[in-house]
Amino acid sequence: MDFETTAEIPIPKDPLERVIGQEEAVNISRIVSSQKRHLLMVGAPGTGKSMIARAIASLLPPPTHEVSVLHNIERPERPILSVRTSKMLEMEKGEKEKEWGESVHPADVPSFVSERLGFRCRRCGDLSTPRALYCTSCGADKHPQKYSPFGDLLPSNDQRDGRVHAVRIDEDGEEEPIIYEKTDDDRIRKLTHSDFKKRAAAKVKKLRKVIVSLSRPNFVQVVGNNETELLGDVRHDPYGSHPEIGTPAYLRVTAGAIHEAHEGVLYVDEMTTLGDAQKYLLTAMQDRNFLITGRNPSSAGSTVRVESVPCDFILVGAMNINDLPSLSPALRSRIRGSGYEIVLNTNMEDTPSNQEKMAQFVAQEIQMDGRIPHATADAFGKILEESRKICRATDNKSGLTLRLRVLSGIIKLAGDFASLNESEFIDSAHMGQAIKQAKSAEEQLEEKYGNIWSAGLADYGARSKKGSETA
Ligand SMILES: Nc1ncnc2c1ncn2[C@@H]1O[C@H](COP(=O)(O)OP(=O)(O)O)[C@@H](O)[C@H]1O
Ligand SMILES: [Mg+2]
DSSP: OOSSSSGSSOOOOOOTTTTOHHHHHHHHHHHHHHTTEEEEOOOOOSSEEEEEEEEEEHHHHHOOOEEEEESSSSSSOOOOOEEEHHHHHHHHHHHOOOOSEEEGGGGGGGGGHHTTTOOTTTTTTBBTTOOSSBOOOTTOOOOOOGGGTTTSSSOOOOHHEEEEEEEEETSSSSSEEEEEETTTTSOOOEEEHHHHHHHHHHHHOOEEEEEEOTTSSSSSEEOOOOOHHHHOOOOOOOOTTTTTTTTOOOEEHHHHHOHHHHEEEEEEEEEGGGHHHHHHHHHHHSSSSSEEOOSSSTTTTGGGGEEEEOOOOOOEEEHHHHGGSSOOHHHHHHHHEEEEEOOOSEEOOOOHHHHHHHHHHHHHHHHHHHHHSBBHHHHHHHHHHHHHHHHHHHSSSSSSSOOHHHHHHHHHHHHHHHHHHHSBBBBBHHHHHHHHTTOOOOHHHHHHHHHHHHHHHHHHHHHHHHOOOOO
């Protein structure tokens, strides 16, 4: 190895290049993400299945669709689905913030308008800010209500709203309503009737619940067979959407993992734990949309339905080889029909180039942890040795193990020892200590008693010793 410490080893930016020893899976993963295919990974624990799934998601473009449900006035139990693109959302935001109409100087509007909005003095005709109650030129009272016969009883509308409605004759001789408004910067905003209506429409808040937001992570992981988590739900309402005390149906709709994974990766760890839900997953993959309804038939939520909620995801499944027989054949053929099935390696050949990859792995683990120092070449040698040992023990052949979670644990433990000793690097002593410590209970027993069976007998003996000395 031509390095002194792992700090010198460059770490690839591309998350898929950080996966070592799984070249085939990595190549396929690139196709999966660029062509939006499905992927089933079969392999031993700790060989990189989750890591690959995350990497696929990180290569995808960010989501461009937001999914929400709207209150349906006619049939509240059928909320209306609304899918908005990022472009539409931006436009709507622009409309909301847009300054409608035209900003004009108070001198450029009819004088009755500037008078009624409090700019112009009714006696001398000079302009001043409407915040001044008396004309700054002649000192006359500008307060308009004084001029109304009922002024002391009723405030004028104009005064209250800061708005004057007028009519102008356009080029075609048609009457066109115009609205003048006082603004905070002592100018007047002039709006046509259509500006006025558009502004009002943009300001109206629809009764909407966003169930899948635009700024969501595009990696969604599911474990186990919780159907509501996978497929979404409509919460129960003990008051049955009662208009005053209940919660309206649309507010009780929640998306499932399949919907949240829209435009992203749905990662199902241990596929077979899905159980019966495998068939729903299959339907969702075929239709690319899936109904949301209350999953509990006795709940008020089961009367509420939102049809065709989009769920166009890349399915990345992971499982152990032993579980293959319990995977639904239909689901499996669906994955194979529009994707790939791949078995991960548990070891690689002990070549210099693979040793280099192992060094990259160690450097990565240390960098990702962020709290432990880098390792010396000697310490790395120890890890390499352990990798050979594990390979021999688990795969019964010579090579380097790719059950890297185990090694990752050792590296972190060694890092903790180094930090504890305030050492600048992880040295071979720290690594040796970590290897010893990291051994599983079974391994420790085996070491102590030769094999697990005699360990069990020794334990039995120790317990029965309490009664008699012979056991
Ligand atoms: N092939 C690999 N290349 C680099 N690091 C790996 C690899 N496999 C596992 N690791 C390391 O071990 C950790 C656990 O791996 P993970 O992807 O969760 O395994 P799995 O999902 O197959 O059980 C990863 O976060 C990573 O740090
Ligand atoms: Mg995993």
